[in-house]
Amino acid sequence: MKREPFFWITVSCGIVIMAFILLPLIQMMSAPSAGMLKETIQDKDVVRSIWLSIYTAGLAALISFVLGTPLAYLLARSAFKGKRLVESIIDLPIAIPHPVVGIAILSVAGKNHWIGQILSELGIRIMGSVTGIVTVLTFVGIPFYLNAAKAGFEGISPRLEKVSRSLGASMSSTFFRITFPLAWRSMLIGIIMCCARAISEFGAVVIVAYHPMIAPVMIYERFEAYGLKYSQPVAVWLVSISLLLFLILRILTLENRKET
Amino acid sequence: MDNRKSILAIIFIFAFFMTGLLIYPQSGWTKEKQPSGKVIIFNAGSLTIPFAKMEKVFEARYPNVDIIQESAGSRKCARKITGLKKPCDIMASADYTVIDQLLIPTYADWNIRFATNRLVLCYTNTSNYAKEINAQNWYEILLKKDVVWGHADHNIDPCGYRSVMVLQLAEKYYKKPGLFKKLIANRPQENIRPKSVELISLLQTGNMDYAWEYRSVAVQHELKFVELPDRINLGNYKHDTFYKKAVVKVTGKKPGTFLNKKGKSCTYGITLLKNAPKTQAATAFLQYMLDAQGGLKILKDMGQPPFIPCRVPTAEMKARLPKALRDLVEVRE
Numbered sequence: 001m002k003r004e005p006f007f008w009i010t011v012s013c014g015i016v017i018m019a020f021i022l023l024p025l026i027q028m029m030s031a032p033s034a035g036m037l038k039e040t041i042q043d044k045d046v047v048r049s050i051w052l053s054i055y056t057a058g059l060a061a062l063i064s065f066v067l068g069t070p071l072a073y074l075l076a077r078s079a080f081k082g083k084r085l086v087e088s089i090i091d092l093p094i095a096i097p098h099p100v101v102g103i104a105i106l107s108v109a110g111k112n113h114w115i116g117q118i119l120s121e122l123g124i125r126i127m128g129s130v131t132g133i134v135t136v137l138t139f140v141g142i143p144f145y146l147n148a149a150k151a152g153f154e155g156i157s158p159r160l161e162k163v164s165r166s167l168g169a170s171m172s173s174t175f176f177r178i179t180f181p182l183a184w185r186s187m188l189i190g191i192i193m194c195c196a197r198a199i200s201e202f203g204a205v206v207i208v209a210y211h212p213m214i215a216p217v218m219i220y221e222r223f224e225a226y227g228l229k230y231s232q233p234v235a236v237w238l239v240s241i242s243l244l245l246f247l248i249l250r251i252l253t254l255e256n257r258k259e260t
Numbered sequence: 261m262d263n264r265k266s267i268l269a270i271i272f273i274f275a276f277f278m279t280g281l282l283i284y285p286q287s288g289w290t291k292e293k294q295p296s297g298k299v300i301i302f303n304a305g306s307l308t309i310p311f312a313k314m315e316k317v318f319e320a321r322y323p324n325v326d327i328i329q330e331s332a333g334s335r336k337c338a339r340k341i342t343g344l345k346k347p348c349d350i351m352a353s354a355d356y357t358v359i360d361q362l363l364i365p366t367y368a369d370w371n372i373r374f375a376t377n378r379l380v381l382c383y384t385n386t387s388n389y390a391k392e393i394n395a396q397n398w399y400e401i402l403l404k405k406d407v408v409w410g411h412a413d414h415n416i417d418p419c420g421y422r423s424v425m426v427l428q429l430a431e432k433y434y435k436k437p438g439l440f441k442k443l444i445a446n447r448p449q450e451n452i453r454p455k456s457v458e459l460i461s462l463l464q465t466g467n468m469d470y471a472w473e474y475r476s477v478a479v480q481h482e483l484k485f486v487e488l489p490d491r492i493n494l495g496n497y498k499h500d501t502f503y504k505k506a507v508v509k510v511t512g513k514k515p516g517t518f519l520n521k522k523g524k525s526c527t528y529g530i531t532l533l534k535n536a537p538k539t540q541a542a543t544a545f546l547q548y549m550l551d552a553q554g555g556l557k558i559l560k561d562m563g564q565p566p567f568i569p570c571r572v573p574t575a576e577m578k579a580r581l582p583k584a585l586r587d588l589v590e591v592r593e
Contacts, residue, residue, distance in 0.1 A: 043515065103461055110466030112386055127408075127467040128450025207458065210413070211449040224416045224454065225511050 025239065032233040040233035046218065050237055053215040056130060057198035060137035061191045064145035069187065072146050073175070076153030090146050093139050098203025105136055105208055132208045137198035144197050145190040152186020153179065185252060192249045199242055295541035296324030300347060302337035303329060304354035306377065307528070309480060310562045311352070314555045318548050325541045333418075338362040341533065348533055349542035354418075356529025368531040369580045372589055374550060374570040375559050377526040378495025379419075379426045380475045380485040381409075382460075387469035390484070398486050399430055399439060402470065403446055409470035410451030410459055415511040419456035422494055423472035425506035425523045429492040432505060474526070479563025495565075497525040528564075532582070543582045550588040 412420035503523035549555030
């Protein structure tokens, strides 16, 4: 079969994009020596910061999952006035410059704001705390979860739910026994997307919390204090972990496609 | 015949204009003495804002001159000249000794001290104990459990280690043994930020009560601040021997290595490079900048106390200055 020119255009565009994404990453990943990498991962501070990154990003994803699922379901199933507005508000954190997110969160967390006053009465501190980091990461990550979960719910026919309801199941049992088993894959993808977004966040976090250091902040600190040579190995470890996350995501969506 | 005449006329007019264009730049038609060209200034990061303002005023006065600022750390600026051999007319350093050590005598002949800076303790109206704090009791307030205060990362920002030096000097100055340790104990690591300027947003949002900054930064951001005695604020080079007693350990070239930074005053120095590409225009800028009514006034308004008049250490150095600058400086240790 003779290929049309259009086919070759798609292929060459694809190659350009692959090279664009991969070349800088490969360059960075291959820069540090194996010895450097080993030395870096034996550094307690590095391990602590990478662990903190994973842990806080995971927490942000968990919070997004618990709080976001009902909202995603609501948006997928019902039409109401102002739905568009709610949807655009959900996308806002994607569009705002990262340092602005940090400043915005700090400005409600300070004692110049009533929320900050309540938090301080409760003994909760946002600035320079793990709580603060998780708050920021949830803020930047939650849109990714909501959108993925919403798309998942929208893919399930409401008829299935109606049948379940007509057979006498309550709304909650319909959700847990019909909708959830069908949509869990999209929800998982949402969780992974949210996690990946959270792990990569730097600009907002460094404003809210420099110490304790998450991995991206440590990469910045090492770069400023010691230069590229000592920041790259940390970056390599972090990117490897992110790659792992995306690999899982790809595998999951692949299985999804086979089934349908 | 007519045709030929007109062609000749056109050629003549064309040639006339062409020669005019060619002669124009060198001819006496332009004001010959008017300085012109691109003046390249390497300046310390903390001078960026006042220098940008001076640039505007100066360029309005001399439309043919284009001032180009490149700001970086003072040492980095010097290295660009000595190491990378980048063309540069004027170099302004946040630490005047950088010019003495790295540029004189090979790259420059003289070094004018033109301004100072010093560490101050910034706060806002909503800071805890904002009504009580003053130059006498500041350290007692920083020891209180319900006060959140911080400084820049001493490994990344010179303002960070200078802030720590002030605390060390305070222990000696107020004769309170153990004060430094107690102060640091009341400043959890979380209160450190990479750059001092980032502390300002923490103050303004009420997440922090007090932060250490350069005086110029405090003025430029309209913060309230406590001024400290000269002996500890790192602002007066006459106290350099006392400042030297403050020693802060900062990270070295690789993780796990360290080096010691010794206390030194924040005194700004400026020089004109020997091989400046645009000596005339650069001298004109310096003439404006070192004038009490010109650049120095801008510095003063922006919180960087200038020396009026500016200072050179010896009469011999003063003799080496361009004539136009000699009247603007005095000889003073």
